[in-house]
Amino acid sequence: MEEVKISFILNDESVSVEVDPRKRLLDMLREDFLLTGVKEGCSVGECGACTVLIDGRAVTSCLVLAPQVNGHRVTTIEGLQKNGELHPLQQAFIDSGAVQCGFCTPGMILAAKALLDRNPHPTREDIKTAISGNLCRCTGYEKIIKAVETAVKYLEGKDENNRTNDRKKTETLKKLTEEAISDDIRVIGKSIIRKDALKKTTGEALFAGDMRFENMLYGKVLRSQVPHAILKNIDTTDAKSLPGVKAVLTYKDIPGANRVGIILKDEPVLVDHKIARIGDPIALVAAETQEIAEEALERIKVELEELPPVVDVKEAIKEDSVKVHGDTNIIAIKNLIKGDVEEGFRKSDIIVENHYKTNFVSHMFIEPECGIGSYENGVITVWCSSQNVHFDRAEVARVLNMPRSKVRVIQAETGGGFGGKLDISTQCYAALLAYYTKRPVKIIYSRVESTMASSKRHPAIIRCKTGATKEGKLMALDADMILDTGAYASYGPGVITRTVVHITGPYDIPNVKVKGHLVYTNNPMAGAMRGFGVPQAAIVHESQMDILAKELGISPYEIRKRNVLKPGSYTATNQLLTSSVGIEKTLDAAVEKAKEMLKGWEGIL
């Protein structure tokens, strides 16, 4: 490829490079200048993690071709510190607790800087607009907006907590952070600096994608485009013959077990017999560059016999349905019975019964999964974006048929997880490829691949019948539900239990009967996600309460107040609650707050 010579100003220094014009500004900054504070979250301009400043304006560097910045001024997060002093925005992000996983932070700070450089006294609306192109999944925007407001004060020289002076210096801040951590007894009740906030605001924090090793290869996964099929044959000859390809692996190359999974071992590392969902992994490639690896994937010939998929849980539980694994799609049936619901409904003056349906929800952590494997001196090491390194280690050891003592898994900075990085992702692939090539191998998922392969929130279909007396006292609840765990169980068996036991919500119901089914389909895999089965139940119990209140002609607050669990109540699983039952207080406080906010509208409460 003919390279293009360009010159531009990068973080206040003139630079000249020859660059492949196909490279994006993002790639050039990360690869050629090692400025890994520029993050890639989506590759399509949606997340803002790759934000840099071009001539002082915020621009998403994933949408810019490298040579386009010829003659321009580019600023990355690494260019914000001056003479060992943080930019007030960096400091304000640290001081305001606006940094969590930190993957969005560099982009966020730069978007805010573009604003403050032009408009040093922005309104809250201005700030919101300025960061409207940046997504954060951890912190929530409130603290980020606060941080920008705080930075405005720092810039004005107003600093209520007098934090500016002593903390401006990076070195001082480092020391303060370390002291706070080592002094852990005395941190209780104190506002301390988050341990990793500093390096996350300067761009120094290393996420797996930012790590580089000498002699490193790039790995890619060939994934199924169809939801259900029998694998007939894989031909890798053509892929292997491509120059630069160092390994092409299929299930036959797996030295140990070819099934992983947190509760049930039902997910193949590489498909050996049956494809159960779109995105199922079929083969692995390691090559000298990402491009070669991609091309090699295209050269792998896969023969499939497509099967009709089952995508509807109601279909899936039928006896004669298409089966995803084995001879039934039902993984678990959970029953919860307390008291006598028939009796409870007889004593009810009013009964409401409704059907609810919730959907798949993706975690959308801003950092897609990434892992690097290495194999040296008989030890496999994996650095990865993960929430579950001990599990990862055990699985890698099983798959490679190595003792756990020969496997190390190290969690790199992880750009958000929310349950979605509990399942294994790149770990086994990176380990396998490193094992065969004896070279470090990095696998980084694209956003599309991440969304395809990672778990989701379980969709639920729930029928719920609730009875109450005319005074609004709950008497009985009868529910059944089906949760769709997709192609693999993941955390499903745990999730279904939680949906079942939480369907009564924080309410005291003497008679309860619940039945839950967890089923396989050829849909994406569902697993752990924030709330772990409870949000699905919450939609139901809260809607039922509102509907009952309406029928009874009492307020939504009143019906809840009459039924909340208190010390002395028994839960649906007959646990006697003795202390720490906060729902009533919470409810009252919420109503007080609502009254304040809804001046003149109190009637609706």
Place this chain on the structure above:
Amino acid sequence: MQEFKYFAPSDINQALKILDSVKGDKRILAGGTDLVIAIRERKINPEVVIDLKNTQNLNYIKQENGYIKIGSMSTFTDVIESELIKRKARVLHESCYSMGSPQIRNWATIGGNIINASPATDSVPALMVLDATVKLESVSGIREFKVQDILKGINKTNLNENEILTEISFKIPSENTVTGFRKLGRRAALSIARISIACLIEVEENTMRCRDARIALGAVAKNPIRATSAEEVLIGKDISQKLIDDCVEVISEIAVKNIGNRPSLPFKRQSIKGISRELLNRLYMELWSN
């Protein structure tokens, strides 16, 4: 990703010469906020890319003989920040402001947005109600069209292989004119229009009598369309609440007819009424207070 030859001409004449002489699948890179993704995802495989980002004299917004002229490489931010456009063609200001994120508005260009010919383009409905003309230049000369006349379907235009869109211009609306834009997306920021409306209403001096009305709808057909029969409801009459309600009904009918029997129809049928009513009511109020 396939290899391509990259050119970054310093002026338009050089750009036109290169474009005319090179062979193969050639693409103009304006901002690139759509093109870069399309190349990476291999939806297109250009052999030649001509980058206009650093080409001189294509980035301007000026007033000339009663016209506003916009260089095709002006970014959305350039348009938004132009006082001239804010004052004289608010519809364009609003439509450009609603496009993408700050980051994308800082890099994407108005010319690129037109040529990309997306059904959901934000700038085109606004330019249509301003009755804008686009200038296409090539080594063999200049052609001019009304903006909607160069759009020929999704991602299709009538540009010749050797032509570049260099300028967009429109007559400055009279003082008795109000304009505006509204769109509905899936989320508040960064969303692609699910449906959009641009509107211009001109009244006779010191009256509410509608002299001219132009309404354009985005994301209801392959390219934005003018809602002429809805315009006719207004033209020649005194603008009133009743007239606006009638107009909204007609707009909705036009949208429904164009969308055809697609899954989005029930949603769009209702939502177009919502955003049209909002916009027309606002313009009505503005006329009152003018």
